[in-house]
Amino acid sequence: MAVNKVNEDLLRERARYTFNIEELTNFIDGGEEGTRNRREVEDMVIHVKELHDEVPEDYLSHKERYENAVKKGCILIDLLKEHVLRHSSFDAYKPSNMYRVLSMAKEVSPVLLHMGMFVPTIFGQASAEQQEEWLHKALMLEIIGTYAQTELGHGTFLRGLETTATYDPSTEEFVLHSPTLTSYKWWPGGLGQTANHCIVVAQLYSREKCYGVHAFLVQIRDSETHMPLPGIKVGDIGPKLGFQTANNGFLGFDHFRIPRKNMLMRNAQVLKDGRYVKSKSDKLTYGTMMLVRVMIVSDAAYELSRAATIAARYSAVRRQSMPRPGQPEPQILDYVTQQHKVFIAIATSHALRLTGGWLWDAYSSLTHDLDQGNLDQLPELHALACCLKAISSRDSNSLVEQCRMSCGGHGYMSSSNFPTIYGATAATVTYEGEYTVMLLQTARYLMKAWKEALGGIVLTPTVAYMVTYNKAKPAWVNTPEAIIQGFHAVAVGKVKEAADGIEYHQNSGKDYEDAWNAASVMLVKASECYCRAIICETFWKEIQKHSRSMSRNLAVVLQQLSELYLSYWVLERSGDFFQVRTVPLTRTKFEFVSFASPKCHCQMCTGFVAHITSVVVLAVQVSIQNLTLTFCTRKRNEFDIGSC
Ligand SMILES: CCCCCCCC/C=C\C/C=C/C(=O)SCCNC(=O)CCNC(=O)[C@H](O)C(C)(C)COP(=O)(O)OP(=O)(O)OC[C@H]1O[C@@H](n2cnc3c(N)ncnc32)[C@H](O)[C@@H]1OP(=O)(O)O
Numbered sequence: 069m070a071v072n073k074v075n076e077d078l079l080r081e082r083a084r085y086t087f088n089i090e091e092l093t094n095f096i097d098g099g100e101e102g103t104r105n106r107r108e109v110e111d112m113v114i115h116v117k118e119l120h121d122e123v124p125e126d127y128l129s130h131k132e133r134y135e136n137a138v139k140k141g142c143i144l145i146d147l148l149k150e151h152v153l154r155h156s157s158f159d160a161y162k163p164s165n166m167y168r169v170l171s172m173a174k175e176v177s178p179v180l181l182h183m184g185m186f187v188p189t190i191f192g193q194a195s196a197e198q199q200e201e202w203l204h205k206a207l208m209l210e211i212i213g214t215y216a217q218t219e220l221g222h223g224t225f226l227r228g229l230e231t232t233a234t235y236d237p238s239t240e241e242f243v244l245h246s247p248t249l250t251s252y253k254w255w256p257g258g259l260g261q262t263a264n265h266c267i268v269v270a271q272l273y274s275r276e277k278c279y280g281v282h283a284f285l286v287q288i289r290d291s292e293t294h295m296p297l298p299g300i301k302v303g304d305i306g307p308k309l310g311f312q313t314a315n316n317g318f319l320g321f322d323h324f325r326i327p328r329k330n331m332l333m334r335n336a337q338v339l340k341d342g343r344y345v346k347s348k349s350d351k352l353t354y355g356t357m358m359l360v361r362v363m364i365v366s367d368a369a370y371e372l373s374r375a376a377t378i379a380a381r382y383s384a385v386r387r388q389s390m391p392r393p394g395q396p397e398p399q400i401l402d403y404v405t406q407q408h409k410v411f412i413a414i415a416t417s418h419a420l421r422l423t424g425g426w427l428w429d430a431y432s433s434l435t436h437d438l439d440q441g442n443l444d445q446l447p448e449l450h451a452l453a454c455c456l457k458a459i460s461s462r463d464s465n466s467l468v469e470q471c472r473m474s475c476g477g478h479g480y481m482s483s484s485n486f487p488t489i490y491g492a493t494a495a496t497v498t499y500e501g502e503y504t505v506m507l508l509q510t511a512r513y514l515m516k517a518w519k520e521a522l523g524g525i526v527l528t529p530t531v532a533y534m535v536t537y538n539k540a541k542p543a544w545v546n547t548p549e550a551i552i553q554g555f556h557a558v559a560v561g562k563v564k565e566a567a568d569g570i571e572y573h574q575n576s577g578k579d580y581e582d583a584w585n586a587a588s589v590m591l592v593k594a595s596e597c598y599c600r601a602i603i604c605e606t607f608w609k610e611i612q613k614h615s616r617s618m619s620r621n622l623a624v625v626l627q628q629l630s631e632l633y634l635s636y637w638v639l640e641r642s643g644d645f646f647q648v649r650t651v652p653l654t655r656t657k658f659e660f661v662s663f664a665s666p667k668c669h670c671q672m673c674t675g676f677v678a679h680i681t682s683v684v685v686l687a688v689q690v691s692i693q694n695l696t697l698t699f700c701t702r703k704r705n706e707f708d709i710g711s712c
């Protein structure tokens with residue numbers, strides 16, 4: 069049998085790297101231990117032939133694809149249990165580790181929601197007694213759950229959910245009911261045929277009063293026969309753009325009774341006699357969504373890194389056209405337009421991975437504070453989780469598409485894996501909070517922050533610069549730090565513009581809700597700019613921080629990746645940077661002089677020449693002339709700006 073020979077061009081490109089690949093691998097994995105864990109699991113999985121498809125899944129029926137995904141999920145979970153029992157060096161039962169294992173099968177797992185939301189909700193919203201009863205069963209998959217919140221009629225507007233949970237003190241039970249067709253739960257992953265339990269989010273009624281949405285743990289299928297229990301209507305919602313094996317389903321209740329103890333009672337409670345005990349904050353009910361949004365930022369980075377690797381490798385091996393008659397066809401990687409498509413995908417996967425790690429640390433610190441009863445950081449973290457989830461998933465999905473297009477016709481083949489990756493990232497832009505809705509949530513926070521900034525009130529860390537731009541005059545030089553300050557100035561400009569827009573519409577007679585709606589495009593833009601500033605700053609600072617403990621060769625390349633990312637987004641948002649010049653935020657005029665051609669000689673001009681690393685192996689050293697950018701700030705008459 070022909071041995072697969074590695075392509076000559078790929079070997080040559082790989083031989084050209086200027087840094088230690090293992091060091092980069094450890095950096096991406098979060099350290100040597102992370103690489104060891106990952107490799108242990110990969111080694112477990114890669115040799116299991118049942119995990120490799122004899123027939124491409126695209127040729128299977130909907131039912132066969134689902135059964136194939138269930139089979140693979142069972143194999144992966146059994147491998148994990150055996151591995152933990154044998155080595156116990158890998159904390160298999162951390163949802164993120166379990167998620168990592170499940171994602172090694174090409175198909176989205178029908179138990180993804182079990183690990184991604186059902187288990188985390190028990191962690192985050194069940195009382196200690198309830199965790200005692202359900203957590204181990206869930207971790208050992210003795211019960212398989214999902215998270216049923218969205219309904220046919222409502223996904224975004226949670227306060228509009230129609231499913232009811234009415235407390236009956238005579239039997240100490242809640243009666244779950246779907247009063248309308250639009251109240252049917254619609255979308256929950258695993259609900260179609262897989263889950264026998266679920267977290268149900270419903271309007272809680274007790275003593276004829278509504279207390280708003282709360283979470284309940286509900287068994288929906290018989291543990292022995294797996295048939296729906298009496299009063300439960302459940303099934304598959306059918307084919308979708310992607311995520312075909314996520315087994316998304318629908319669920320309706322017909323006066324279905326559950327014990328009082330099945331209300332998740334970490335935060336709020338209903339006592340036996342029906343008295344309602346309020347939680348410290350209604351917002352704690354939304355805790356699982358915040359956790360998943362935080363996880364999605366890292367997931368977006370992971371999916372994009374897969375696509376960028378495929379595109380980078382293909383760009384090394386594909387030869388096309390003949391710019392010079394009689395010469396061999398060049399690798400498409402040598403076309404600057406190809407570099408411009410692929411390298412920003414590589415840089416962005418690193419930017420989102422590091423930002424996701426930073427956000428996870430902030431979330432971990434918040435959960436510790438919440439356990440101590442301190443909710444101070446909750447509003448800022450909610451705003452961060454919303455905009456970073458929105459922007460990371462949107463950037464990831466659009467760059468996955470860009471990577472596909474960079475591979476020409478072969479990128480359109482199922483066997484390229486782009487369709488699967490695209491389908492997964494497209495879903496993420498919508499689920500766990502739709503893109504626009506999330507940015508508007510962040511805008512709520514920014515409008516409050518702006519009012520405080522105008523009053524000179526000290527703000528929380530990620531918006532503190534708003535006060536600065538109203539007072540101090542930043543000393544500006546032409547460095548990446550200056551670009552980051554430029555993004556801060558753009559964000560402040562957009563926040564001010566949106567706040568002024570609301571005020572303008574109110575002054576013209578609109579009430580606040582209509583004024584908000586009229587200014588909502590500007591509000592979304594303000595959130596986008598606030599979020600971009602966070603990603604740029606976090607990426608740059610994380611690289612600076614890690615560079616101190618890594619070899620110089622790797623530090624240089626990663627630093628240039630972050631410079632590429634900054635340069636790319638200044639180019640993408642050049643109009644906003646020009647606009648900054650007109651917003652009287654400080655006494656210093658920010659002049660965005662020009663985009664320098666390589667010949668520019670202005671003292672302040674620095675061309676950013678970027679050397680790029682592949683996400684995994686392929687190292688390509690390319691200087692990107694056309695991304696040379698000059699960002700100069702100066703007071704008038706200080707420099708000869710003619711050369712720009
Ligand atoms: C590595 C693994 C990664 C993947 C893991 C598994 C993935 C599995 C795949 C798919 C799963 C998908 C699951 C789902 O989609 S579950 C359903 C998700 N649904 C949503 O996200 C709904 C989105 N909508 C909202 O969240 C709501 O719009 C709202 C709650 C944000 C706002 O609604 P509204 O009723 O209008 O309330 P207000 O705007 O008035 O806000 C009220 C108040 O509460 C604050 N707040 C809102 N949400 C939160 C929160 N999550 N945390 C903290 N605080 C919150 C909000 O800021 C307001 O506060 P105020 O300004 O002080 O008044």
Ligand SMILES: Cc1cc2nc3c(=O)[nH]c(=O)nc-3n(C[C@H](O)[C@H](O)[C@H](O)COP(=O)(O)OP(=O)(O)OC[C@H]3O[C@@H](n4cnc5c(N)ncnc54)[C@H](O)[C@@H]3O)c2cc1C
Pocket residue numbers: 181214215216217218221222223224225254255256257311316495498499500501502503504505508
């Ligand atoms: C693949 C996939 C898996 C999912 N898995 C689950 C799951 O497991 N469990 C679960 O509970 N849900 C799940 N969902 C549902 C998901 O959470 C919802 O689709 C999402 O919250 C959006 O709500 P919606 O579909 O009602 O869209 P809508 O909210 O109706 O959005 C439609 C449009 O209206 C706009 N819009 C809505 N509200 C506003 C507003 N206030 N201001 C401005 N514009 C607005 C939106 O921006 C959007 O453009 C899943 C969805 C998908 C696609």
